[in-house]
Amino acid sequence: MTHRFRDLLALEPLAADELSFLLDQSKPFQEIQRHPLKKLATLRGKTVALAFFETSTRTRISFGTAASRLGADTMNLQAEASSLKKGETLLDTVFNLNAMKPDCLVMRHAASGAPHYVARHLDIPVVNAGDGTHEHPSQGLLDALTIRDRLGTIKNLNVTILGDILHSRVARSNIHLLGKFGCRFTLCGPAMWVPRDLEKIAPGTPIRCVYRIEEALEGAHVIVMLRVQTERLNDPPLSAGDYILLYQLNHERLRRANRDAIVLHPGPINRGIEITPEVADGPQSCVLEQVTNGVAVRMAILYLLVSGATETDTHPALEAKPKESANASD
Amino acid sequence: MLLIKNGRVLDPASKTDGVLDVLLDGEKITELGPPGKLLAPPGTEVFDASGLIVAPGFIDIHVHLREPGQESSETIETGTRAAARGGFTAVCCMPNTKPVNDNASVTRFILDRARVAGSVRVWPIGAASVGSKGEAIAEIAAMKDAGIVGVSDDGRPISTAKLARQVMDYCRSLDLPVMEHAEDVALAAGAVMREGVTSTRLGLRGMPAATESVCVARDVQLAELTGARLHIAHLSAKASLEQVRWAKSRGLRVSCEVTPHHFTLIDEDVQYDARFKMNPPLAAREDREALLAGLADGTVDAIATDHAPHEPALKDVEFDRAPFGILGFETALGLALEQLVESGRISLMRMVELFTTGPARVLGMERRIASGQPADLTIFSTAEAWTYEVKNSPSKSRNSPFDGRDFKGRPMATIVAGRVVDKQ
Numbered sequence: 001m002t003h004r005f006r007d008l009l010a011l012e013p014l015a016a017d018e019l020s021f022l023l024d025q026s027k028p029f030q031e032i033q034r035h036p037l038k039k040l041a042t043l044r045g046k047t048v049a050l051a052f053f054e055t056s057t058r059t060r061i062s063f064g065t066a067a068s069r070l071g072a073d074t075m076n077l078q079a080e081a082s083s084l085k086k087g088e089t090l091l092d093t094v095f096n097l098n099a100m101k102p103d104c105l106v107m108r109h110a111a112s113g114a115p116h117y118v119a120r121h122l123d124i125p126v127v128n129a130g131d132g133t134h135e136h137p138s139q140g141l142l143d144a145l146t147i148r149d150r151l152g153t154i155k156n157l158n159v160t161i162l163g164d165i166l167h168s169r170v171a172r173s174n175i176h177l178l179g180k181f182g183c184r185f186t187l188c189g190p191a192m193w194v195p196r197d198l199e200k201i202a203p204g205t206p207i208r209c210v211y212r213i214e215e216a217l218e219g220a221h222v223i224v225m226l227r228v229q230t231e232r233l234n235d236p237p238l239s240a241g242d243y244i245l246l247y248q249l250n251h252e253r254l255r256r257a258n259r260d261a262i263v264l265h266p267g268p269i270n271r272g273i274e275i276t277p278e279v280a281d282g283p284q285s286c287v288l289e290q291v292t293n294g295v296a297v298r299m300a301i302l303y304l305l306v307s308g309a310t311e312t313d314t315h316p317a318l319e320a321k322p323k324e325s326a327n328a329s330d
Numbered sequence: 331m332l333l334i335k336n337g338r339v340l341d342p343a344s345k346t347d348g349v350l351d352v353l354l355d356g357e358k359i360t361e362l363g364p365p366g367k368l369l370a371p372p373g374t375e376v377f378d379a380s381g382l383i384v385a386p387g388f389i390d391i392h393v394h395l396r397e398p399g400q401e402s403s404e405t406i407e408t409g410t411r412a413a414a415r416g417g418f419t420a421v422c423c424m425p426n427t428k429p430v431n432d433n434a435s436v437t438r439f440i441l442d443r444a445r446v447a448g449s450v451r452v453w454p455i456g457a458a459s460v461g462s463k464g465e466a467i468a469e470i471a472a473m474k475d476a477g478i479v480g481v482s483d484d485g486r487p488i489s490t491a492k493l494a495r496q497v498m499d500y501c502r503s504l505d506l507p508v509m510e511h512a513e514d515v516a517l518a519a520g521a522v523m524r525e526g527v528t529s530t531r532l533g534l535r536g537m538p539a540a541t542e543s544v545c546v547a548r549d550v551q552l553a554e555l556t557g558a559r560l561h562i563a564h565l566s567a568k569a570s571l572e573q574v575r576w577a578k579s580r581g582l583r584v585s586c587e588v589t590p591h592h593f594t595l596i597d598e599d600v601q602y603d604a605r606f607k608m609n610p611p612l613a614a615r616e617d618r619e620a621l622l623a624g625l626a627d628g629t630v631d632a633i634a635t636d637h638a639p640h641e642p643a644l645k646d647v648e649f650d651r652a653p654f655g656i657l658g659f660e661t662a663l664g665l666a667l668e669q670l671v672e673s674g675r676i677s678l679m680r681m682v683e684l685f686t687t688g689p690a691r692v693l694g695m696e697r698r699i700a701s702g703q704p705a706d707l708t709i710f711s712t713a714e715a716w717t718y719e720v721k722n723s724p725s726k727s728r729n730s731p732f733d734g735r736d737f738k739g740r741p742m743a744t745i746v747a748g749r750v751v752d753k754q
Contacts, residue, residue: 012531089647111648112533113602132650134533169533201531234520234535 007119007126008301010135012176012202019144019177021311022300023154026145028317029296029303032069042316043072046306049102051077051094052129054110058267058291059129059138063106066298070316072306075102094118104306112169125305133167139266140173142297146286147178147222149293150262156182158258160216162247163226163274164193170266172201174224179205188216189226189247190238213247220257225249225265228274240273250276254284262286331355332748333370337379337709341386342683343698352384354705354748361701377750379709382742383678386697387419387706388685390659392484392509392563392587392634395421395452397443398436399428404639404726406440407447409659411724412637414752416659417685417741419706420451421637422693425462426485432457432468437476449751450744451706453479453693455509458497464489467497474504479693482509484563487545494549498558507559507585507692512545512570513610522650524597524611532600534649539617542610543569550577553584561692562586564636566610568620575629585692586624587634590665591656593621595731604645604652605731608638611654622669625684626676632689635662639727657730661718663710664737671712672738678712705748712739714754 005014014022032038048067052060055078067074077097090109097105104125107115112132119126130136148154159178165171165187175185185207187194199207210216217223228247231237249263263275263285271277279285303309303316332354339350339362351368353360361368370376390413396404406423413421423440425431431440437454444452456473460466462483470481481501487510488494494510501508518537523529525536546562550573553560562574565586577584591608596615600606613621624630638655645652666684670676676684685708690697699707720733744752 089643091646109648111650114648114650116602117648132533133535166530167533172531172533195525195530197525197527197530200527 008137008305009115009119009126009128010176011137011140011173012135016180019180022141022304023145023148025304025315026141026293026297026300028315029299030293032299032317033292033296038069039071040069040316041071042303043067043070043306046072047075047102048072048302048306049075049077049097049105051097051105051107053079053090053114054108054130055079056108056130059108062291062294063129063298066295066302069295070299070302072302075100090114090118091121094122098122098124104302127301127305130169132169134169135173135176136169137173138294138298138301139170140177142290142294143174143224143264144177145293145297146264146290147262149289150286151221151260154178154181154183157221158186158219159183159222159224160186160188160220160257161224161226162213162216162249163189163228165189165198165226166193166195167232168226170226171224175202175205175207186210186216186220188213190243213253214256217253217256220261223249223257223261223263225263225275227266227268228270244273248274248276249279251278254279264290266290331370331374332377332745332750333368333374334377334379334384334707334709336365337382337384339384339699340679340682341699342679342687343696344700346699347679352699352707354745356748357705358748359699359701359703359705362699377709377743381711381713383710383712384699385682385708385710386686386699387746388417388708389420389689389697390418390635390637390662391422391632391689391692393421393423393637394426394639394655395423396639397427398439402726403641403644405447406443406452408724408726409637409639410444410449410452412657412659414449414744415724415741416661417663417708417710417744418450418659419708419744419746420453422453422455422479424455424482424484425457430457430461431455432460432462434469434472434476437473437478441477450746453477455480455482455484457481458483458488458508459493462486464493467493467500470500470506471504474506478506480507480509480561482511482563484509484511486515487511487513491548491552495552495556498552498556498560502556502558505694507561507694509561509563510545510549511563512542512549514541514544517541517544522607522611523600524613526597526614528597528600532602534600537611539567539569539613542567543573546570546573550574550582550584553577553582554580557583559583564589564592564610564634565630566592566613566617566621568617571620571624571629578629585631586629587632587689587692588621588625588630589634589636590658590662591731593618593625594665594669602649603731604647604649605656605729607649607652607654608636608656609654622675625670626680630684631692633662633666633684634689635659639725640729641727645727645729655729657720657723657725657727659725660723661730661732661735661737663741664718664739665732667712667739668737705745707745708741709743709745710739710741714738714740714742716740
C-alpha cells in the first residue's frame with residue numbers, strides 16, 4: 001500500500017489500512033527504543049521544524065527526540081519566544097521558518113484547524129501536534145499502539161473515555177482511529193462536557209454519551225482518562241469536589257470494567273482529581289508505555305513524511321543493526 | 331433622458347409584469363408605456379433591455395461600508411461601487427464604524443462622503459446607544475434630522491431589556507425602526523460558529539441557535555409592550571423565525587431580513603476557512619429550510635447582505651482569530667435566483683419584492699416603478715452565465731466564500747437617479 005497522505009493533520013480522513021500502515025511502521029521503531037544506542041541515520045541532513053504555538057512539554061520533547069533518533073536536526077519555535085506577540089501573523093511566522101528550509105513542520109496551536117490553514121500555504125509536510133480542541137493525531141496513534149501491545153488487538157473493543165470530551169483533541173483522535181476498527185465508544189463526564197452531538201461526529205462508529213461513571217465503565221476493555229480543567233475561559237467553573245464525587249476513576253469503580261481493562265491517560269495527570277494514585281500507578285495503567293510509544297510513533301510519522309517512503313521500502317530500523325546504528329550516530 | 335426599451339417590467343407594488351418601455355428624466359421616472367409607444371425627445375439615450383428584467387432599484391438595508399475608521403477594508407466609494415455591481419441602488423450602512431455613528435456629525439460625514447464618492451444612495455443607520463456601548467441612549471433625534479433611517483447597535487444587541495425598551499419607546503415617537511442584532515452575548519462568548527455536530531467534530535466553539543432566539547423573544551415582547559417598529563437583522567434560526575411569525579400574527583410591527591449566505595450555506599460547509607465565518611454563523615440544515623419557507627410564505631420581509639468587508643491581513647488568519655463577516659453585494663442576486671427562484675420556491679416577482687418593496691417597507695418607504703417616482707432601477711438577466719471572481723471586485727476586501735462560484739443571472743445595469751452607475 002502506498003500511503004496517500006502528504007501531511008498528518010488529522011486521523012479522521014485516514015482509512016483503516018493507512019492507519020494500520022502507520023502503526024506497523026511504528027513497530028520496528030519501538031524496538032529501537034530498547035537498544036542501548038538509539039540513533040539512526042535515516043533522516044541525516046534533514047531538518048524538522050518544531051513550532052509550538054501553545055505550551056507543551058511532553059509532545060514537544062517526544063517529537064524532538066523522535067527527530068534526533070532518526071538523525072534529523074531540529075529547529076525550535078516556542079510560543080513564548082515567538083514573534084507572535086509582536087503582532088506577526090501565524091502565516092508570516094511560518095513562512096519565516098520555512099525560509100530556513102526545513103523538510104517538515106511539526107506544529108501545535110491553540111486554534112482548531114490552524115495546521116490545516118498552514119498546510120494550505122506550505123509545500124513541506126505539516127504534522128499536527130495538537131490543534132485546539134480538534135485532533136491530536138500522534139496521540140491517537142500512540143494510544144492505539146499501546147492498546148494493541150497490551151490487548152493484542154485494536155478491533156471491536158469497548159472504549160470508555162472519561163472527562164471533558166468536548167474540549168479534548170485526544171478523544172477525537174481516539175474515536176476517529178479506533179472507530180475504524182470496529183471499536184464502540186462510551187463517553188462519560190459532566191453533561192456540559194459531553195454534549196449529545198458527540199454521538200454523531202464519526203458516522204458509522206457507535207458512540208453513546210452517558211452521565212454515570214458506573215454505567216460507562218461496565219464491560220470496558222479500554223478506559224481513556226482525560227486531564228480535567230475545572231476552570232475554562234468563557235465557561236463558569238465547575239466544582240472539583242463534585243467532579244471527584246461523580247467521575248473520579250478509583251479502584252472500586254474500575255472493578256466494573258472488564259477484568260483485563262487497561263487505563264490510558266495522555267497526561268499530564270491531576271492525581272487525586274480525575275484518577276486516584278492507586279489506579280494511575282496500578283498494573284492496569286499504561287501511562288508510561290504511552291510516553292515510550294509516543295517516540296516510536298513520531299519516528300514513524302517523521303520518517304514516512306520526510307523521506308516519502310512507502311511499504312516497498314525496507315524499514316530503516318530493520319535494516320540498521322545496532323552496531324550500524326552506532327556508527328550512524330554521528 | 332434615458333429610455334429603457336423592451337424590458338420585462340416587474341413591479342411588486344403595482345403587481346405589474348409585462349414588457350414595457352420606461353422613460354427617465356433625470357431624477358424621476360417620467361412615463362411607462364407599451365414598447366415603442368413612448369415619445370422620447372431627440373438625443374434621448376436608449377438602453378435596450380430586451381430579454382431582461384426591469385425592477386425597482388434594489389435596496390440593501392444591512393451593510394458595512396467601514397468608513398470612517400477602517401478604510402483599509404472598505405470605503406464609501408469602494409463599497410458603493412460593489413453595491414452598484416450587485417444591482418443595489420441604495421444601501422443602509424450600519425453604525426459600527428470608528429468612531430461609531432452615534433451623533434449627527436458622523437451621520438453628516440457619511441452623507442457628505444456618499445455625495446462626493448458614492449455610486450449609490452447611502453442611508454445611514456444610527457447607533458441606538460452612545461458608542462453602541464449599551465449604556466446611554468444616543469442622540470437619535472439629531473441623527474434623524476441629519477438623515478438616519480433607523481437605529482441599531484449592530485455588531486452586538488442592544489445590551490439590556492431595559493435599554494431596548496427605552497430605545498423602542500423613543501424610536502416609536504420618532505417613527506424610526508429599531509434594527510436589532512439579536513444575540514445573547516454571554517451564550518455566544520468565545521464561539522466562532524453555530525453549535526452542532528459540525529462544530530463538535532471540528533473542535534470549534536459553537537453558539538447554540540438559542541443565542542439568537544432568546545434575544546428575539548425578548549425583543550418581540552418589548553415590541554408588543556412599546557408598539558415600536560422592530561426589525562430583526564440577519565435572522566438565521568428557525569426558532570427566531572417562529573418568534574417573528576408569532577409577532578406578526580399578533581399584528582405587531584415586527585419585520586425581519588435574511589442574508590443570502592444563510593439561505594444558501596449551512597454549518598456543515600465550514601472547513602477551517604475564515605471566509606465561512608460570520609455572525610450570526612451559518613446555521614443548521616433545518617434552520618436553512620425554515621428560512622426558505624419563511625422567504626416563500628412572507629414571514630421574511632427582506633433579503634439583506636450584511637456585506638462585511640475585512641481586509642486580508644485581518645481575515646486571512648486562523649479560524650478562531652478571524653473577524654466575523656463576509657462580502658455580500660455581488661453574489662446576492664445570483665444566489666437568490668439560484669436558491670429561491672430556479673429551485674421553484676418563490677416567483678421572480680416575490681424575489682424582486684424581497685430586494686425592493688420589502689426592505690423599503692421596513693424603512694417606512696415606498697418603492698415602485700411609476701411616473702414621478704425616483705429613477706432608481708435595477709435591470710438584470712435571469713439567464714446570463716458568469717463566474718464570480720472576487721479578485722475583480724470593486725470592494726477593497728476579498729472575504730467571500732463564493733469566490734469561483736458559477737451563477738446564472740446577474741445585474742446588467744444599475745440606475746440611480748436616472749444615471750447608469752454600473753453596467754455589464
